[in-house]
Amino acid sequence: MRKKVFNVLQQGKQVILTTIFLGICADILFLKESSDIRIFTLLGIYIASIFIYKLSGRFTFILSLFVLIIMYIEFLLSGASENTEKAAVWLFFLMGVGLVQQLKE
Amino acid sequence: MDRYFRVIRFFIKCHWLALLVSCALMVVPFFWFRPGEIDIGGDGGRLYFYDPVNLIKNSAYLVLPFGIGGLNSRFFYLPLLSVLAILKQVIHSPYILLTLYNSMKVAVGFLAVYGIVNELLGRNVTEKRTLIVIRVASILAGFFYIFNPAMTENYVRALPSQDQVFLNPLMFYLLLKYITTSQFRFLSLGLFVSLFFSHSFSWTAAPPFFAFYPLGIIFLIVYTVFILKRKMPWKGLLFGLLLFLGLHAFHLLPEFFDLFSPGSTTNTRVFDNAYMLEQIGYFSSALAIPKLSLRWFAHSVYSQISWASIIIPFVIILGIILKKKYDKTAILIGLFFLLTYYLVNAKITNIGIDLYRSLFYIPGFSMFRNFYGQWQFVYYFFYSLLFGVTAFFLLNRLKHKYVIIFSSTIVLYFIVSSWQFINGQLVNQLNVQSTTRVGIVMDPKFETVLDYIRSLPNDGKILLLPSTDYDYQVVHGLNNGAFVGRSMIGQLTGKKDFAGYQDLAPFSDMFWKLSRERNYDLIKLMFGILNIQYIFYNSDPLIYDGTFPEYPYSTSYARKYLPKNQKEYKEFVDHLTTNKIFEAGPYGIYRLEEKDLLPHIYVASNVLIYDEKPVSSPYAKSNIFFDDRIKKVFRSIYLDRSTCNTILSVTICQRNEVPQGANRIYIQFQRINPTKYKVKVSGANHPYVLVFSEAFHEKWKVFFSSKEVPIISLATAYFNGEIREGNINNNIFDRNAFETLSMKSLPENTHIKVNGYANAWYIKPTDMDNKETYDLIIEMTGQRIFWIGTFISAASLMLLGIYVCRSSINRIRHTL
Structure with a gap:
């Protein structure tokens, strides 16, 4: 059973990671208020994915780069709006996770 | 000697670009002001550039040179003042x-x-090209640090006004080099620098100090132990500490004693x-101010080029991605950067906000209630290091x-x-609403x-x-500039002055009320209680009528x-006194009439007795006692009934007024210095109240002097010679600073507060x-x-001097 779940997760790597990324984008761009539960759930799933898929710190930093670009576009369009601020929070967490990963690597 | 020149030549060869840039940067402040112009105003003020000699005379005392003379030490300015006073003999121009x-x-x-980034990256690097790239990246980091908005922004104007801007990286660099x-x-140089800039290591500078040094030192320990894998020179560091x-x-x-003295401002804070709960409230209301995104896009405040503000974070992330082998130093800097970002x-x-809020329960953390301003220098410091290191990777x-x-x-x-x-547009800006x-x-x-004021006897x-x-x-100056700051008269003449509402506490509200009513008689009696004897009136229309409308x-x-x-x-002034004793241009000095002087x-x-009541503000305290009763007998004092009960009998204190036999x-x-007065009393054959019109503090004590006070040269006589005041003694150093140690002081229970603020002693035969x-002191x-x-x-300075001389001699001997 455990192995089965693991295999399913392995096969769904791209789907899961894409979902996480889209979840982050949705949180930044479409969901109105900031929610700790949402942020920490998504972050928790991403950290679990790091262990399951053995993601590198570099991968997390690439994700950070995308978030930075989203934050930048939001900043150009709407200034320091709520969306931009949410992106900044995500950038903070992703950079933190990336640095800790690198430290372990 | 030749070896030293070789070392210097090699150093210049390696770092010529950085040296060239620093020389260019040194020119920048010359664009800020026209020759002769100085910016010395504001809360902190920088009068030490204008007149360090006279400022020293008033900074060496615990008593403030303003208003009723509260306690607040400013001793930390003394080393800087001393050096500036010496420099002023050579460079006469404050500009x-x-x-x-x-x-x-x-x-x-x-x-x-530049030095820090170069040191962090250049360790064990020998390849020439890499060394050059490291130096270029270090220059970029230096530029980013100096030109980041926290240093240059309009409202902060940190670079020209706050020394932490350069002291933080300098001390960090010296500690890094020592470790x-x-x-x-390196350590001794750091110690000398810290002494010279003592004001940045004092209680007043506690927020920037505690924001930077604990984090900086933890960074250095982790860097040394886990990255360099070296032992920390604990012995040397302990000796240095x-x-x-x-x-x-x-x-x-003095600050340490103040911290543990119950009721002091520092102790309360x-x-x-x-107070802690109050600061949590302040913190919560300040949460709306910082913008998370603007901290990443540091230079976005300049709207025309805000589109380019992504460069710095982009370089950082790209640099980390492009680095093939992870660099522990970059990771460590990154973690500290994120910590300071938070x-x-x-x-x-x-959750982050709640955690932050709970930090305010740590004693002293309330100093960070303006967290967005107090942490920004340490934040940009680590941001610069991270930028420099990752720029090198790229x-x-x-x-x-x-x-x-x-x-x-x-x-x-x-x-x-x-x-x-x-x-200079951001530096030489307009005064607020002017x-x-x-x-x-x-x-x-x-x-x-x-x-002239200095010469007043x-x-x-x-x-x-x-x-x-x-x-x-x-x-107002000769140009279109104006000084707006803590009073120059108080700080540079040694005479306490009342520049505005806050200085006049507890009579602030009363002064405004009486002024509005034009009740000159009561105003003059109030001046007597506050020991105001002179009025400095600046009739220059440029400081009131048009140029400072609000x-x-x-x-x-004030204008209301x-x-x-x-x-x-x-x-208004003419109704108070017509006795003008000095005039120079728009500035006039008036002395109150003899009959109004106390x-x-x-x-x-x-003694006029009143019942203490709670008041909404310390500035309104006199509203509960100051009244027409004072007009009846001159030299009356106000005493609250509960205090009266402690020195007189309860029956006497039931009355509203208790006459005293003062005229016998x-x-x-004579003032020896602002913290010491000598008094000669005669004819005291009955109890009396000796009033000392200075802010009440339990540390003001009266000593029964065993030595006779010498006959003093008379400056002023009051009440037909009943009270005689001697010329002020202006010597900074009191040779008899400890003479009262062996003297008997009056019992604590005789020390009372009168007139809502002043010291008084009820002295019985x-x-x-x-x-x-x-004779009393x-x-x-x-x-x-x-x-x-x-x-x-002084002993520590001597020890450090001897240690430095000895090690220098040893080094020279070793070289020879």
Whole structure:
């Protein structure tokens, strides 16, 4: 059973990671208020994915780069709006996770 | 000797570009002000560039030179003042002195960040190209640090006004060099620098100090132990710490005692629960101010080029991605950067805010209530280091010509984004709500006024008019500049002055109310209670009528109660006194009429009793007692009934008034320094109240002097010679600083607060061994701690000097 779940997760790597990324984008761009539960759930799933898929710190930093670009576009369009601020929070967490990963690597 | 020249030549060869840049940066402050202009105003003020010699005379005492003379040590300025006083003998112009000081700050700040990044990256690197790229990346980091908005932004104006800007990286660099080389000269240089800039290591500078040094030191320990895998030179560091404490004892010791003295401002700020809760409220209301995204896009404040603000975070993330092998130093800097990002913003998720809020329960953490401002320097410090290190990762992957193009573009971006700072527009700005600029060319006529006030023989206080909403004085210069800051008269003449509402506590509200009613009789009686004997009236229309329409004399406050223009002010002054004793241009000094004068020390002739009530503000306290009763008998004092019960009988205190037989007691007194007064009493054959019109503090004590007070040269006589005041003694150093140690002091229960603020002692003949004639010394005993601290500091300085000389001689011998 455990192995089965693991295999399913392995096969769904791209789907899961894409979902996480889209979840982050949705949180930044479409969901109105900031929610700790949402942020920490998504972050928790991403950290679990790091262990399951053995993601590198570099991968997390690439994700950070995308978030930075989203934050930048939001900043150009709407200034320091709520969306931009949410992106900044995500950038903070992703950079933190990336640095800790690198430290372990 | 030849070896030293070789070392210097090699150093210049390696770092010529950084040295060239720092020289160019040194020129920048010369664009800020025109020759002769100086910016010395504001809360902190920088009068030490203008007149360090006279400032020293008033900084060596625990008693403030303002208003009723509260306690607040400013000893930490003494080393800087001493050096500036010496420099002033060579460089006479305050403009040159101030500009050179700013130049030094910009250049040293840049060089220190350059040195740190170079040191962190250049360790064990021998390849020439890599070394060059490291130096280029270090220059970029230095540029980013100096030209980031926290340093240059309009409202902060950190670079020209706050020394932490260059001291933080400099001290970090010296500590890093000491830890990595174990050469004591780096530590000793750091100690000398810390002594010179003691004000940045004092309690006043606690927020920036505690924001930077704990984090900086933890970073260095982790870097040494886990990255360099070296042992920390703990012994040397401990020795350095002891020397540091010793060198700074002259200001730390009084501050330490103040911290643990119940009821003191410092004690309240650190240990009082109510104050902590108040600060949490302040923190919560300040949460809306910082913007998380703007901390990433640092240079976005310049709207025309805000589109380019992504460069810095982009370089950082790209640099980390492109680095093939992970770099532990970069990771460590990154973690510290994120930590400071959290500390400077606070609002990273609701859990983050709650966590931050709980930090305020740590004693002393409430100093970070303005977290977005107090952490920003340490944040930008680590941001600069991270940028420098990651820029190196990126540049190292590029071809030589692209390195030049890329780095030149970034430098150009920094320069363009900081252009308003470079050309002085952000520095020499307009005064708040005024058409005047902060850069002032001092009016020589005002300087003659200062000289005259210094020469006044007695200790009477001075009221400054026009009076402001706060405690500021406004002086217009010869150019379109004006000084707006803590009063120059108080700080440079040694005479206490009342520049505005805040200085007049507890009579602030009363003064405004009586002024609005034009009740001159009561105003003059109030002046007597506050020991105001002089009025300095600045009739210059440029400081009131047109150029300062609102701040610091707002229409809702000062202008609502006090005269609305200079014409009305002239009439106002004329009603108070017509006795003009000095005039220079628009500046006039008036002395109140003889009949209205009350000396600094006197014997009360009548006690007016009132019932203490809670008041909404300390500025309104006199509203509960100050009334027409004072008109009946001159030299009356106000005493609250509960205090009265402690010194007189309860039956007597039931009355509203208790007459005293003051006119049979003769006193003569002399100010030795602002913390010590000698008093000779005669004819005291019955109990009396000796009033000392200085802010009440339990550390003011009266000693029964065994030595006779010598006959003094008379400055002023009051009440037909019943009270005689001697010439002020202006010597900084009191040779008899500890003479009262062996003297008997009056019992604590005789010390009372009168007139809502002043010290008084109820003295009975039995307290003085039934003598009628005797000598007293009134002393602020807290001042002794300063002298003890000064002794420790001098001994530590000598020890450090000997140690440095010995190691230098050893090094030279070793080289030869």
